[in-house]
Amino acid sequence: MEPPELRPLSLGELLDRTFRLYRNQFWLFAGIMAIPSAFSIPFAIVMFPMQGAAITGAKPTSALAAGTILFIVFFSCLFWIVYSTGIGATTYAVSETYLGQQVTVRGSYGKVRGNIWRIIGVVFLAWLRSLGMLLLMGVGLAVVLAISFGIMGVAGRGTSRAVVGVIAGIIIVLAYLAWLGLGLLWALRYAVCVPALLLENLGVRAALRRSVQLTRGRKWQLLVAIVLCAIVAYVGVIVFQGPFFVSMMFSARTGQFPEWLSYVFALSGAIGGAITGPVLLIALVLCYYDTRIRKEAFDLQFMMSSLDRPAPAPNTPSPA
Secondary structure, three states: OOOOOOOOOOHHHHHHHHHHHHHHOHHHHHHHHHHHHHOHHHHHHHHHHHHHHHHHOOOOOHHHHHHHHHHHHHHHHHHHHHHHHHHHHHHHHHHHHHOOOOOOHHHHHHHHOOOHHHHHHHHHHHHHHHHHHHHHHHHHHHHHHHHHHHHHHHHHHHOOHHHHHHHHHHHHHHHHHHHHHHHHHHHHHHOOHHHHHHHOOOOHHHHHHHHHHHHOOOHHHHHHHHHHHHHHHHHHHHHHHHHHHHHHHHHHHHOOOOHHHHHHHHHHHHHHHHHHOHHHHHHHHHHHHHHHHHHHOHHHHHHHHHHOOOOOOOOOOOOO
């Protein structure tokens, strides 16, 4: 492995290093994410009859609908555990490779052992806090909209209804954009909670507080990096599943879905998720280290710790 080049990165450099690391360690990251992605295959296959019924306009039986709901609940819990494990393994893999260490798929998952419930807890709590803030802001915006509409309703009695409608439409759009923007900025406070949890061996609440501290003043860079990486990930999945989805649309004209299409559609989605899923996780870990370098001189800490110890053996954990 090349020695790590730790220094503050601009947004362009951070993205370039994200894709360079992804390209150089493609099989490592794809191998890690292949395990949680594979769990989407049975889900897609079970859901396929419901999707087919919706596309063709056929009414699913009550037994099929009830079984599907139960399966979704069970699968969601299982997938949450498996995907959280994959997030943790990818976080360790990115950290080790970024700091110049050798790592394998098996070694990355081995490091997660004993931390799975902490990862699940921090992800769930971050999601719950973000959702709660969105709901709270939604209530506030609803009150503002109600007051605005009341004022416009009174003022609009002597004016054109078209003018009042245009003003009301503008207020709705601006309120929605404000709600969405503020919600995203709030959620970004917890963007690096998983790296903080694992790489600093913190508790769940301590990792959330640490993430809030590290992301303070860095949210716009995080937002742009996350949006771009998410676009890449979704485009990749669409490229893999798009042709088969088109085939589903054409098959809907005849009212019949070939059985092989469900398996191929599920498999292509799993492959796309395994290939493109690591990109966002790599960017988040690099954002974590970049913030620590800027705020805490982590590059100097790492250099000093490297001078004070002998050359590490392969697969030796890096300081974080």
